Amino acid sequence: MRRPAFGPASGGAAALLLMAALPDAQAQDMDASDPLQGEPAALFEPTPLALGSATVRIGGSARLEYDSNIYAQAFGEKDDFRLQVRPYVDLLRKGGALELTARAEGDFRKYFQYDKEDAVGGRLSAGLNWNPSAADRLNVAAGWQHIIEDRGEPEGNTLPGIGPRELNLVEGDLSYLHQGSRIGFLFKATGARMRYTRAIDEERDLDAVGGLARVMLRVSPLTSLFVEGVAAHRDFRLAPVPGQFNRDASTYGGRVGIAIDPGGTLRGDAAVGVYRLDAKDRRIESQTRMSVQIGLTYAPRPRTTITLDGFVGNVATYRTGVQSREDMRFRLGINQEIRHNLRGRLGILYRRSKYFGVDDTDNLYGVTGELEYAVNRRVALAATARFSKRDSSVALDEFDRTRAGLELRIHY
Template sequence: MRARNRLLTSCVSLCVAIPFATPALAQQTDRPASVLDLVAQEYQPIGIRLGNIRIDPELDARIEYDSNIYAEATDKDDDWKTVISPRLTGTYDAGTVKMTARAAGTFRRFFSFKRENSSAGLADLKLGWQPNEGTSIQGTGGWERAIEDRGDPEARNFQTIGPRRIDVLHGTLNVAHEMGRLGFDAEAAARRLDHVSSIDAERDHAVYSGSARLRYRLSGLVSIFGQGFVNRRDFRLATDTSGINRDATTYGGRGGVAIDPGGTLRGDFGVGVFRFDPSDPTLKGRTGLSVEGSMTFQPTQRIAFTLDAFQGDVATLRAGAIARTDSRLQIGMQSEARHNLRWSLAAFYRRTNFVGTPVKERTIGGLFEAEYLINRLFSVAATVRYGDRSSDDPTESYTRLRGGVELRVRF
């Protein structure tokens, strides 16, 4: 069992180890992932079982107020919206082989600003094979219709048309192998972003990523690792509107510590360097600090503290920028106040540096959620999110508050 936990940690840590190579897309679920297991069995969904197959239907329905729907510095527009999010997950578990299929949608409808309405969705398939306790192979592929959030650093600022819609095709292959104290993980991934609107054609690109990690176990829970990574960005158009070739390769390495799940402290954290090499001969390469980490401290069964950190190269299409570096930090707390009442609180900081321009942006904010479980099928939740961005470009600064109530259905 411990070996399986180690393999799971390896897969998860490797998935988050590759630095972000594309602009951030809007989350299709607006909820922080829970790190706590619900204690009371009577509140856990049963799902639908068909032999080795389990099907889990879910539905969230939310009404939310947004104080600044366009993330504007002045003359802010506010509105109410409904958000309907159905999800369906099917899992086949035959011991050494496990398959998970997902389909989900997020439908946002505004009360007054109808042009901001959006429909997001995803469909993917994950196949895992564990031939023995020391080896795991996992492949994932799928499609997503992502909706750009108006508060993203490079979001569309035209208010006469809706937010950007992006079709994303992705595939990943991961291999993990354990050899006594030594462990090895490797991952290859491809991602293609196709913006639906023709005016965003210069943003269409593919990302090809690879990562390899070698781990050495110091004790039953603690390992040290060394890791190398490479990302290649290949834009569909040869140049953007300014005549610059945006293709680039980013590579680098990190070293750090990984702690297996099951203990009071778990997760991993790595620090290293990255090298950004643009394909355009008129642009200069650059070297920077690379940080990636996600840690959870759970002193008791009912409370947990989380830390997520990132710094590295991110793709950019901002006019005049030759590169972009993001630094992000989020600190959170999750708790089960009672067997059917849980809540989470988080504060975050993001700093975006557009290299080649004087523009730097700093965003601070927080989120809060409380969920009350009525019974096995239904729960209600209240959510609040706040963001405050300051920028060297005054037109890019904004404050934004979003809050709502939600009904959640689990079968």
Template sequence: MSSRSFGLIVVAALATSPLSAQDINRTTAIDDLPRPGYEPRTIRTNGFVIMPMIETGIRFDNNILASDLNKRSDTIFLIEPSIEARRETGDSNLRTRAYASLSRYGKNSRENTSEFGAYLQYRKDVSQKQSLFTKLAYDRTFERRGDPEANFASARRPALIDMTSAELGYGHNGPRVGLVATLGVAKLNYLSVEDADRDMVTYRAAVKGSVNLSQRIAVFVQPFANRRVPRLNRDRFGVNRTTTTYGATTGVALQVADRLTGEVGVGLFHADPEDLNLRPFYGLAANGRVTWRPRTRTAVIFNLFRGDVATIRSGALGRIDSRFDLNIDQEAHHNLIVRGSLGIRNIHYRGGFDQDQRYFDVGVSARYLANRHMWIEPAANHSRRNSANASEDFHKWRVALKMGFIY
């Protein structure tokens, strides 16, 4: 779990009726640009906008175990039903979504997984400048074979995980000064008994104060703190991983002529483990997301993160993750959206050994909207992990073909 501040969670809006010509600008998400005749159909009842959808697909993975020492390939069949609902009034916004994701392997049935979950997000404007917001979420997921600390041999099934979270926040948006305060709690529960030492509860708090230098530029300071409390006092190596992390970032939020929007903050964090055998440490903290729109129908999105992350690695005194992602969305035609992505991630384990891991990911996809009710999307992805421990290295290719059906 990350130690970065638990800020306001933004969820992509459901597509509704086409935008009028004067509404088209560079801040409109590529998926939400007007496409007459291709708008997803929705159900409207009692003030709610509802969108049921089902995605089906087939994916080929040439290295399902994420190991160059024991490569196995397989074909995976996918089915992902979901339903989203939204209700907006003049001073409130309610969004909710429920989903399931089933993966079935052609030759290696032990890898079969079933995910499901739901969230509810609500925002209420209590005055023209003040608002309250909350989010509740539950997810049943699993540990991926390529995760940095994946803890199973090839004969063991993927570990199932329950993730539950809640967040409460307050926002003040004045003409010169802004404030966002958030409190959050997240519970991570591995269902297998042998992974009980990985169960934990994380408490987070953050306050973000900003000052508008102009209509386009604001500066902010965001102190934050979190506390990770494992369910067991000691992990499998006899270490108490209870840790309190606090720090602050400062940065700039900007919106330059609708071409460059977002914010980037950098600062420091201090991690203070409770176990006397684990030394406290400082590190660079960073968090940001910036979108560049050279044209209305092109979006280049940069994401950045660096911070303290939980670990149970043998011999590790702590773990620091650094991530950089670049995504490009392009509307190549009014019913064809092309995407490309590049991701770089470094996992640094503090200790007297080199067990660092470096991930590289690149992917491309193209979504073709056949009509209001159906889309088709081919995709390809390549992943690589390098480590000082050769047994952890892997390369893998995945190609997929998906189809989506909307009511």
């Protein structure tokens, strides 16, 4: 089921807050039902409703899922069934050079046996796009999320005595894009505030800001080369206790890359460069390491898309004795329209989390699959499956986990 996302997406811009070190609440374990970029249209497509001068899309899903290891534990695994309901409403209003978007969605989770895992999440977001000319675009966006952390995330909570971590995230961004016939540039600023709901997690509360500047050179009608610089800063709300590291830090980076506009068989962007981490605590050694951002979609045939998403960069860490953490994530997916009302998805995921100062490394391998049958334009049924395995230099951080479910999807 395609969940609409409004506003422009740039690989470098999308990674700003990751470089500013927002942790894995922003990067949950891959869901088989997450839409692949540029997936082909099929029968199950929403028909927007007219509301004055605006259009509205209403929908949701209800999934019954089995989880073989709900706490993502190395031993003593507990399994359970859960029901997850996710309604949403999208609004789009266009008028001349202005475009207004808004979205509200919920995330309701109910476990059949371990009710401490029950949780309620949600999201509200809005954006304003202004196109004063064909070459210029100004975007302002803001949002609030109540996030339920996945148990399988690095440094995630695996204690069965309390429920999953939950946090409130407030974020916003401002961007300006100019694309001339040959030369273009993009400026983007982002900010976010994270506040966890339990006192036991308050040391994770942080504020993050970031900025990006990109200069582009068009070398063909659909292709541009670019160079970009990024800067980000994270500031934890609580001061460190005696003996702990001060985890406030700034990250700077530069990348060169290629961006391919929609219109051909390949689209998206990819960039490679370096980043430098400068920590406020002088006991933490500054680092200069490789930075990678990839978001590419290849459509060899009208009914097939293949996607590659990747990221390498510094993220926040809370582990005792650790100076910093670097994540590497790559996801390869294929979306195939088998028939006009039958669609299949398959994805593989690799994630490495490397901890500096203690020489610990986690490696997670995942496979996801989905088969979606469209009953009509408004109703679809899907079968989903996810398997993940994490190896670690810390034995207690290892786990195997299998999830499989059936899902009802509706929209108007």
